[in-house]
Amino acid sequence: CVQCNKSFTEAGNLRTHMLSHSGEKLHKCAECKKSFSTASNLRTHLFTHSGEKLYKCAGCNKSFSQAVHLRCHLLTHTGEKPHKCTQCNYSANQAVNLRRHITTHSGESNHICAQCNKSFSQADTLKKHLLIHTGEKPQRCTLCNFSCITTGNLNHHMEKVHSGAN
Numbered sequence: 001c002v003q004c005n006k007s008f009t010e011a012g013n014l015r016t017h018m019l020s021h022s023g024e025k026l027h028k029c030a031e032c033k034k035s036f037s038t039a040s041n042l043r044t045h046l047f048t049h050s051g052e053k054l055y056k057c058a059g060c061n062k063s064f065s066q067a068v069h070l071r072c073h074l075l076t077h078t079g080e081k082p083h084k085c086t087q088c089n090y091s092a093n094q095a096v097n098l099r100r101h102i103t104t105h106s107g108e109s110n111h112i113c114a115q116c117n118k119s120f121s122q123a124d125t126l127k128k129h130l131l132i133h134t135g136e137k138p139q140r141c142t143l144c145n146f147s148c149i150t151t152g153n154l155n156h157h158m159e160k161v162h163s164g165a166n
Contacts, residue, residue, distance in 0.1 A: 100124075 001007075001014060003021045008014040016038055019025075025035035027042040031049045036042040044066055047054075053063035055070040059077045064070045072094050075081070081091035083098040087105050092098045100122055109119035111126040115133045120126040128149060131138070137147035139154040143162050148154055 001017055001021075003018075006017060008017060019037035025037050027036040027039050028034070029036075029042060029045055029049075031046075034045065036045060047065035050065075053065050055064040055067050056062070057064075057070060057073055057077075059074070062073060064073065075093035081093045083092045083095050085091065085098060085101055085105075087102070090098070090101050092101065103121040106121070109121050111120040111123050112118070113120075113126060113129055113133075115130075118129065120129065131149045137149055139149065139151055140147045141154065141157060141162070143158075146154075146157050146161070148157065
């Protein structure tokens with residue numbers, strides 16, 4: 001690759017890799033409009049809509065629609081966090097979490113709430129924040145009428161209120 005010097009044994013793999021630099025995503029999900037750089041990534045994504053979860057954790061029986069999600073989940077059982085921040089002692093079990101964390105060191109807050117002018121370094125944090133203004137609580141308990149903004153709060157609810165229920 002002329003941009004990052006990564007090497008490939010097959011030209012097709014290089015062409016696919018080049019899409020990561022261009023940001024070109026030609027393969028769109030008809031259901032949610034999310035875009036992907038390869039047809040293979042789109043096919044993998046489609047499992048999230050079917051609800052089919054073929055990959056099961058032997059440790060806790062949690063199921064996943066993608067093998068990569070199971071591999072990341074397995075790190076939660078070992079406690080392994082191989083992705084380390086070079087600026088502080090933060091470590092993460094996924095590279096995406098480390099990349100998100102690194103933005104906290106830059107001091108940049110490019111994502112600003114139009115309602116209250118609060119600024120955020122990450123777009124997804126602003127997106128969650130906006131739910132405070134709308135009152136929307138998209139995370140819903142399947143066992144009672146509880147709803148909340150974040151999956152973390154829903155998981156906490158499930159552990160505290162429905163710990164014995166499956």
